[in-house]
Amino acid sequence: MSMSQQQEWFKEWFDTRYYHILYQDRNDDEAQLFMRNLLSYLQLKKDSKILDLPCGKGRHAVYLNSLGYDVTGADLSANSIAYARRFSNKSLHFVVHDMRHPFATKFDAIFNLFTSFGYFDDQTNIRVLKNLKNGLKKKGVLVIDFMNVNYVKQHLVKEETIVKSGIEFNIARTIIDSFIVKEIRFAADKKEHFFTERVRFLSLETLQLYFKEAGFAIKHTFGTYSLTEFDLENSSRLILILE
Known part of the structure; x- marks a missing residue:
């Protein structure tokens, strides 16, 4: 894999159906409990504008909208947004967007959930944060749900096999050059597949900087x-609450 492919691993992987097969059983009850707890803490008004970035296929954006908020879901994956748009209504919108670029609209809150930060080098990660800052209204709040790297280091599962929809995903995890690297190998549709996920191993101290x-x-x-x-x-x- 070339350096540019390593840096842009998410573009291809997130747009495949295999990504959604592997992660199809993420716990909706847990996610909705998290949203309810978060909204109870934030005390956002019901007409508040929320950006869910990245939103994937929109399951959290749809749930947030059902609670009375004006929600925009944004994601780099055109396939995911095409799927999510079937749920669109006058207060639920979906757009293709790369978080490395500024957002035109201002929001009361931006949610970056389930370790969807830290894909890039330091300066690009900071640029993403500046874009998010500029996308907030005055007194707006950013929520970043990230991994606790101290915990991950102690509990890293180095190898495992997960079977989903008849596909055997062989997964290996390592920490390389300040990144947590997950290598995913599997056979499907008469082909061998290999994808890599790379997320920056960011301590609270680094994030504070x-x-x-x-x-x-x-x-x-x-x-x-x-x-x-x-x-x-x-x-x-x-889980970081930022203003």
Whole structure:
């Protein structure tokens, strides 16, 4: 894999049906509980404008909209957005968008969920944050749901096999050059496939430097989707509330 392919791994992988097969059983109940807890904490008004970035096929955007919010879901994957648009209505919108580019609209809140940050080098990650900052209204809030790298380091599953829809996904995880790298190999449709996921191994200290440069301040940190307090060693997630 070339360096450019490594850097742009998400463009092809997220647009395949295999990506959605592998991750099809993500826990909707847990995700909706997280959204309810988050909204209870944020106390957003019902007509607030929320950006879900990236939104995938729109399951969280659809749920947020069902609670009375004006929601825009944005994602780099044209296939995912084409699927999500079947749920569109006057207060639920879906657009193809690369988070490395500014957003034209201002929002009361932007949600970046389920480790959808840290795909790039330092300067590009900071540029993404500046774009998000510019996409917020005055007193707007950014929520980043990231992994707790201290926890991941201690609990990393180096190899596993997952079978979904008759496809055997062989997965290997390593930490290389400040990235958590997941290699995914499988056979499907009479072909051998190989995809790689690379997410920057970002500590809270590094993230704080990012936020300072982008003009954000941390309002609160949580460690689980139930919004328990963040513990550096024991929390599985690092959920950041930023203003």
